[in-house]
Amino acid sequence: MTTHIRSYVAVGDSFTEGLSDPDPAGTPNRFRGWADRLAEHLVTSPVGSPDLTYANLAIRGRLLDRIIDEQIPRALELQPDFVTFCAGGNDCIRPNTDIEYLADMFERAVVLLRENGIEVMVVNGFDTLASNPLFKTLRPKVAVYNSHLWTIAQRHGAKMLDLWGLRALYGEGMWSEDRLHLSSAGHELVAEQALATLEGGALPSAGFRAPARPGKPVRRAVAEEAQWVREHLAPWVGRRLRGTSSGDLVKPKYPTLTRVAPETD
Secondary structure: OOOOOOEEEEEEOHHHHOOOOEOOOOOOOOEOHHHHHHHHHHOOOOOOOOOOEEEEOOOOOOOHHHHHHHHHHHHHHHOOOEEEEEOOHHHHHOOOOOHHHHHHHHHHHHHHHHHOOOEEEEEOOOOHHHOOHHHHOOHHHHHHHHHHHHHHHHHHOOEEEOOOOOHHHHOOOOEOOOOOOEOHHHHHHHHHHHHHHHHOOOOOOOOOOOOOOOOOOHHHHHHHHHHHHHHHHHHHHHHHHHOOOOOOOOOOOEEEEEEOOOOOO
């Protein structure tokens, strides 16, 4: 990994855009997220730079092919020292996904970045076991995809931000109400793990079971499940049926490399 990262570009979907982590400035429909937080950490990190510049090209709802077609060329134009690459989660949610085809596309993009002298951090997928019933069924698919991502990272000298193994991420308070995106606390935990990975350390972690969550009375659990279906699942299914995406009208929040101020909280 580069001794001093002076420029950083994040590519990906809603996770890297930072959904459910409100912008501290209060800008409507603008989110912070783990990548923004990592950039702030890098300003004072020994592997970063006080003059760090940062761009975030991620757009919610994007499938892997559009991320590669739209964001990777822009990242190459910006010529950063370092890119984080998290993509494929939206593809895994869809039925009949060809995981090997996804991995082939992902690898070609990593090769292109590395051939241009860019250091890359690959980000793997969440363990869906502790998720909602719909996404629990995706666990085998995500596990196979993650195995391919580990292989890609090893083949091409990329770092791996291992979300699957970050068991604290599945505890109480780490997820937003939609059960698909992280809360602010979850985004900060991922940023800390990314920084530890870059600096050659690791966050304390042990075991493979998700942290226990407090039980709820049946009536409350049923009411919350109905609310989740109404407010989050139904709109998501509706977009799938209409062939639309939540990111159709969204532009990258930081399309150019911009100087990063140190974190203030």
